[in-house]
Amino acid sequence: MLNRQGRESAPTGTSRPAAAGMPGHRGLQLEEPLSFEQGQAGRSGVDLPPLPVGEDCLGGLARQGEIGLPGLSEPQTVRHFVRLSRQNYAIDMGAYPLGSCTMKHNPRLNEKLARLPGFADLHPLQPLSTVQGALELIDRLAHWLKILTNMPAVAMSPAAGAHGELCGLMTIRAALAAAGDARQRVLVPESAHGTNPATAAICGYQVESIPAGPDGRIELAALTARLGPDVAALMLTNPNTCGLFENEILAVAEAVHAAGAYFYCDGANFNAIVGRVRPGDLGIDAMHINLHKTFSTPHGGGGPGAGPVVLSERLAPFAPLPYVVHGPQGFRLVEQAGEPGHAPIGRMKSFHGQMGMFVRALAYMMSHGADGLAQAAGDAVLGANYLLARLSDVMSASFPGPCMHEALFDDRFLKDTGVTTLDFAKALIDAGYHPMTMYFPLVVHGALLFEPTESESRESLDELIATLRRLAAAAQAGAVEDFRAAPRYAPRRRLDETMAARKPVLRWRPAQGGTAK
Numbered sequence: 001m002l003n004r005q006g007r008e009s010a011p012t013g014t015s016r017p018a019a020a021g022m023p024g025h026r027g028l029q030l031e032e033p034l035s036f037e038q039g040q041a042g043r044s045g046v047d048l049p050p051l052p053v054g055e056d057c058l059g060g061l062a063r064q065g066e067i068g069l070p071g072l073s074e075p076q077t078v079r080h081f082v083r084l085s086r087q088n089y090a091i092d093m094g095a096y097p098l099g100s101c102t103m104k105h106n107p108r109l110n111e112k113l114a115r116l117p118g119f120a121d122l123h124p125l126q127p128l129s130t131v132q133g134a135l136e137l138i139d140r141l142a143h144w145l146k147i148l149t150n151m152p153a154v155a156m157s158p159a160a161g162a163h164g165e166l167c168g169l170m171t172i173r174a175a176l177a178a179a180g181d182a183r184q185r186v187l188v189p190e191s192a193h194g195t196n197p198a199t200a201a202i203c204g205y206q207v208e209s210i211p212a213g214p215d216g217r218i219e220l221a222a223l224t225a226r227l228g229p230d231v232a233a234l235m236l237t238n239p240n241t242c243g244l245f246e247n248e249i250l251a252v253a254e255a256v257h258a259a260g261a262y263f264y265c266d267g268a269n270f271n272a273i274v275g276r277v278r279p280g281d282l283g284i285d286a287m288h289i290n291l292h293k294t295f296s297t298p299h300g301g302g303g304p305g306a307g308p309v310v311l312s313e314r315l316a317p318f319a320p321l322p323y324v325v326h327g328p329q330g331f332r333l334v335e336q337a338g339e340p341g342h343a344p345i346g347r348m349k350s351f352h353g354q355m356g357m358f359v360r361a362l363a364y365m366m367s368h369g370a371d372g373l374a375q376a377a378g379d380a381v382l383g384a385n386y387l388l389a390r391l392s393d394v395m396s397a398s399f400p401g402p403c404m405h406e407a408l409f410d411d412r413f414l415k416d417t418g419v420t421t422l423d424f425a426k427a428l429i430d431a432g433y434h435p436m437t438m439y440f441p442l443v444v445h446g447a448l449l450f451e452p453t454e455s456e457s458r459e460s461l462d463e464l465i466a467t468l469r470r471l472a473a474a475a476q477a478g479a480v481e482d483f484r485a486a487p488r489y490a491p492r493r494r495l496d497e498t499m500a501a502r503k504p505v506l507r508w509r510p511a512q513g514g515t516a517k
């Protein structure tokens with residue numbers, strides 16, 4: 001039958017046990033080969049009539065060889081994707097407590113609005129007169145982002161958080177260059193997300209790490225020791241990735257500015273403070289907002305996202321093209337440099353940004369209102385504190401509470417059990433949960449970082465807590481072999497994580513004789 005052998009002879013531990021003659025299905029979860037392994041020449045989901053003209057009429061555009069797509073019927077295609085989707089985990093299935101990623105419920109209203117043909121079917125090159133409503137929506141969203149952050153400007157086009165960081169640092173570099181000030185270093189606390197040092201390095205800066213204090217926050221003395229005339233910016237996350245609010249942030253801003261540097265804030269954790277704290281009041285010069293972490297908008301699996309960057313007065317002139325302005329003729333997109341007082345860094349991407357995400361984010365804001373946003377932030381923080389408080393006697397909390405949006409544990413509670421953070425994460429899969437973030441942030445040993453978000457009910461949190469308590473007790477009772485064998489019930493057992501990172505197989509190739517490799 002279909003080329004099953006390729007899968008069954010995969011390295012031990014990566015495939016499901018297959019009974020004799022069975023393709024690896026188990027219960028109602030079905031094994032699924034690649035579409036290319038299933039495809040057969042001449043099979044198709046549609047029947048097209050024969051070409052009514054000779055190939056010579058195509059002006060030399062006739063295809064020279066096979067197109068190289070798998071031949072599948074429509075039901076085969078539908079089953080293929082449905083089967084694959086059932087091998088995945090999703091926020092729509094259950095709690096997804098991945099820390100730092102803010103995996104939260106996406107209200108269906110937002111999905112409905114994003115699919116309205118007037119938004120979903122737009123083409124970015126349509127005449128402006130036909131997209132006035134879409135431009136107004138971008139303008140309105142920009143307005144509310146500025147209000148919620150108390151910042152005077154926002155660049156809407158960056159496509160994700162990391163892209164927003166790049167945009168923010170490029171505007172800082174442009175502002176420094178315009179002042180004839182070629183600073184070389186960017187300071188990044190140890191607890192930062194990996195994208196922060198990566199962004200600074202891509203911008204050509206030397207990255208210097210600042211150690212975290214014993215309470216998981218930045219220490220003013222450690223910062224000022226490194227500030228100097230060569231420092232372009234500090235990149236700080238607030239609330240930080242230990243789930244803690246940076247209490248000294250006003251003094252930090254003052255010190256950074258006194259040294260002539262800019263204050264970049266990683267705003268990925270804005271969900272914890274939206275409607276309650278305005279970054280503009282904290283002396284921040286630039287901050288990206290992951291619309292996909294704060295204002296619903298589905299993400300996971302690498303996208304889609306949107307990372308608008310709010311900018312201070314000093315950085316606003318360097319904001320990228322294009323941007324929406326409102327004039328007597330209605331809304332228009334400024335596509336070229338040359339507007340008075342504006343020296344744009346260029347473009348971050350081909351067009352104006354992620355329209356579908358803009359629609360969802362504005363719908364989220366408008367349906368919640370200011371009170372609702374503040375309530376969501378409060379509930380997210382409450383949920384994380386509930387988790388921290390109910391687990392602190394059996395798991396080792398890295399810092400005393402209260403925390404903000406995420407509860408951070410380290411692996412001291414697993415000491416001498418033989419069970420690692422990785423084993424614990426895999427056991428959580430067998431218990432029906434997407435694991436927490438693990439081994440990040442780097443400032444604590446064997447980190448386990450949980451962010452329940454405001455989506456989870458009390459019952460759902462209690463269930464997660466009961467599962468974690470049961471696993472912690474099992475580890476301490478010596479069930480190390482059970483942990484090492486996990487996950488037992490997932491579509492795949494343990495993967496070789498080192499090989500996956502060092503030698504990723506990114507391309508499928510048909511093997512000689514038709515067997516997939």
Ligand SMILES: *Cc1c(COP(=O)(O)O)cnc(C)c1O
Pocket residue numbers: 100101160161162163193195237241266268269290305307
């Ligand atoms: C998610 C995240 C980022 C990167 O955002 P992307 O949208 O994934 O590019 C940066 N910093 C922190 C703290 C994050 O959690």
